[in-house]
Amino acid sequence: MARWVERNIKYIFILPSVLFVAVMIVFPIGYTAYISLFEWSMSSTQAPKWVSFGNYAKLLQDARFWSALGRTFYFTLISIIVELMLGVIIAVLFNRKLKGINLFKTLFLLPMVATPVSIGLVWLLIFEPTIGVANRFIGMFGLKPQMWIASPSQVIPSLALVDIWEWTPMITLIALAGLTSIPQDNYEAAQIDGASSWQMFWKITLPLLLPTVFSAALLRIIDAVKTYDIIYAMTQGGPGYASETLNILGFSLGFQYFQLGYASSLLMLFFFLVLGISSLIIILRKRIEVLQ
């Protein structure tokens, strides 16, 4: 016995994590894939009906699915682009040794620590067209009151604004870590050669920071694509369906309409979408590292 244990010890010690992954990750995904092939309305009297890829075919013809997909990309695109630009700029500012910068850094990180649902509820009040702070604020610059999340055309940018407020600090944090790892000699050498600080930023800081930014972008994109909490707390997909992203649609199909098979097929497509995006970014990142 002891001998057998000795021989297989490396497998035995990884067994718990393998089991955990199997039970908590592989099984749920496999089961979702399995029920996505059935029509099942959570009824005790009607058994799930085998429809093979019928749910997927139906999904691809569902206008609501395509609009939700478009909105998911729209939301992600706005959030990510603004967050990356703002995040890096703020990180570069924070990286200078200024007085009181640590206090500033701490305050800046606060939005990231707050609970998303309560963030949603607070912004719900801020965006209130009649009594909200947002309209007061833009009013000070002479702008007309806006409808924010109550208008079908403004709702996605407004939600992205909340996401930007909440998650730019994370990009800043990661970028700051990346900045500290850039060796100082590079800058010293550049200074001796008479480079301006603008040149140093474009030729040294940014290229060396790029791999870090890619990691941050990867994390944020996956998160932004599947944003659920703030949208549900603020609009529940409304007005009409104007802020219904894939995750909100999946929730409605599964837990409000109880079409579990159909909802599962949506989630499977969603799963492959996220997988695709992350692989793409990882490949891109490798390319860039090779170029350097």
Add this chain to the structure above:
Amino acid sequence: MNMKRNAAMLAGTITLFGTILSGCGGGGTVGQPAGQSAGQAAGQSAAAEKNSKPYAGTTLRLVTANHAWTDLIKPKIPEFEQQTGIKVNLESYFEDQLTQKLTVEFTSGSSSVDVFMMRPLQEGKMFIQNGWVGEMTKKDDPDWDFKDFTNASTGSLIQGGKLYGVPIVTEREILYYRKDILEKNNIPVPKTLDELKQAAAKLNDPNNGFYGFVARGQRAAAVTQFSSFLYGMGGDFMKDGKATIDTPEAVSAFKTYGELLKSYGPPGVLNMSWPQAIGIFGQGKAAFYTDADSLYPNLLDPQKSSVGDKTGFALFPAGSKGQTPYNVTSWSLAIQAKSKNQAAAWEFVKWATSKQAMTALQGKGIPGPRQSVWNTDEGKKSFPPELVNVISKSNELGKAYDRPILINVGEARDVIGSVIVTAISGEDVEKAAKQANQQFQAIIDKEKK
């Protein structure tokens, strides 16, 4: 590496892992305590059979919504426990989560829920058709007096001549209005939707932050409050299995509701369910408001509202085809078909819906389903006298549903609600209604199979 040390480490790991697993197992068998106590109860009740407490020692799991009814019944439960020896474990959830939780538990075949709160019009049909709701076989108990419940309140709970739940909270759509503003402008209380529109137009003053009319504009939430407009115009959601939300009557109802909110409503109405809408009215920013009568305590509470003493209550205005507000049972108590404690569960339902209990609850402002309670002073005392009149008139006129009666109510509400959103946005209602009618018909057809 040392062989013995490896073996010891492995033993430790296995023990640890085993502990975690057994922890999970313990969490998984939620049903056990109830089952155990049922066994216990059987043992004990054998001895106590001749006592007045035949179910002493039983534990009931009561799953409720976060609702004023729950808040008021909670402090009274110890009385019931003392009288019967039954222990009641109460859980409460937000209403949407409640439906989800119950659906998931019932689908999994768990028997641990004994008594639960159910919305007959929202999830009732699905729950009953799935065989999850037990029949109330002892409804003929003369002490309990089933005949006392109004017909409108029990209609949605009777299927195939069997009773599947007992009404606890009822609701009607009424018109809330600002007494002071109407008086100042010399406008009579509107009796028809046309008069309401004219009055709202006259009082609407958006430049000063005052609006003629407010009501729900959020997709699914608006559907129930739109129903009285639909009935008033002579329309309905469906007739003999055919969707009827694109008929001329329905279209004119959509237009009326949309027009009122678009032209005389506050900005941002598309995101309003009742908490936001009543907030606008309660802050004195609107002249008229239509919604359920059961919301009135929010307006009388000085902490939430600045118009408590200025709020008037009126019967829902008549449409072109008459005056038909909804008059529904919004909540009922039901017993799970699989519960192992059927008799004890009935004891609880009987107690919670008895004349005494309902009088006490109604005395605190919960409009109940018992006619005899409405006839007592105790039952009326917490309601403004004007409102009592409106409620009893609506009880006579009302329709017993405020949404289509289907299994998949959630999806149907989204479909119908999207036409309301179109109407409020001022877009093409006919086209949207036609399209929604097809989708709605597809939902109905699917359930027929």
